[in-house]
Amino acid sequence: MTPIITLTTDFGLKDYFVGTLKGTIYKELSDAKIVDISHDISPFNIQECAYILENAYKHFPEGTIHIVGVDSEPTPENQHIAVLVNGHYFISANNGVIGLITSEVQPEKVVELNIPNPSHGSFPVLDVFVQVACHIARGGTLEVVGKPFDGLKELREFAPSATDNGNKIIGSVIYIDNYGNVVTNIHRNYFEAYRKGRDFELNARTTKIKKIHNKYSDIINFDLERSQRKGAGDLLALFNSAGYVQLSIYKSDLNTVGGASTLLGLDYRDTVTISFV
Template sequence: MAIITLTTDFGLKDHFVGSLKGTIYKELPDAKIVDISHYISPFNIHECAYVLENSYKNFPEGSIHIVGVDAEPTPENKHIALLIDGHYFIVANNGIIGLITSERKPEKVVEINIPNPDYGSFPVLDVFVKVACHIARGGTLEVVGKPFDALKDLREFTPIVSDNGNKIIGSVIYIDNYGNVVTNIHKKFFDAYRKGRDFELTARSTKISRIHNKYSDIINYDLDKEHRRGAGDLLALFNSAHYIELAIYKSDLNTVGGASTLLGLEFRDTVTVTFE
């Protein structure tokens, strides 16, 4: 039985997530359901795209990913099902899938058109679950929809290059549980314009001239402990998804704060890299 994953902005206070799982189990008692996240910020398709892109690839091919963010159907927000990189995605055509399709061409895309759809206020349950269960039973995409070729792009994931290639203007796309700030500047993009030059990264009034590969790189173990940088200090690094991230080493967003609160950075705020 294929794995079915759930990524939503539903939270866990209400009945929504439980209803999804119960309906799946009623259809497929042996189903394997994995929660990726139910704490996507409400209707934040950029945040959802980042989480989805960096989680789906860790599942086996054939996995089915239900994406319940901004899923209400409208003439401009159609329901689609896709086969990409060996994985199935059931999602609204609102741009969420754009981060994945920017790197990989879909093998199949259909606009969902199931018989007698119940388009109520809970389309993830009424439509997406039905499609997921169909696929999990071995069904094909052709049965649930017709070919679709109007995928929406995801805006704001590509930084702007200015000053004849001497400056990258990026933005904050995600803030994690630690308050770490993830930008849309990917290592490949950064390296393509750096060309071995020195640089200065600016976020509000903060300036950084070094990017690490892991959090503990901030510590110089050749120095005595009292002279080292460490917990509570700011650093920039290429995170596990290879995007530039700003972090406070060993921070706690709920007590001392994280990079987002201490630097005053929020979703869509500007981060720039200037090459010298």
């Protein structure tokens, strides 16, 4: 049974790039199963790519091969690598995406790709990554296409930090989703490790929030009359399905009334802090 091959890129769908990848894979493996995770990653946005890929790959069966087409041009500091993590194969440039995914999971194997007669054109995802993916899909090993590598790039700048003797967490916005929800890099586990049962205040620009919900509808007190309840258009913070602190406008529409990102004036890398009291 041929394993699934996933594609995560910043190519968009206007151009021929995604179709070319799929066509080439099918030429090599006529029974291939290809799944698009996303082609709408913001150009060269490593953190966004890692966030989407980290929260998607876990839902695929072990043995799945993930091609990562973001910032993939090889340089002496951006090597091409293949990594085995949690039974999944990732083929990427060493740009920090895989380092973010493996920040809490030890990879089983990491190799720097060294395939024979590689094409050094402007489309390395096609020229190199697809070749390696098809090799693995046929049952090939990483040792054949690469040599052991211990320089996996880690981007610590994207991690939250605790200051003031653990009384404050300083995080940042790592992703704005399709609804305009603002996702921070503060995970529930990190938050709880420093909270220790204390009250807190979350600050994002001029916004202050003192409660984090577990789901969107938690904002509604169904014991109140409808006219007295919070509801559509109201701001809330919650732990999203990936476990990260997220700011949302309940039942928002980014294309009409706006979402949390536009209404709060928050964008990628903006600071969000949590102070414990």
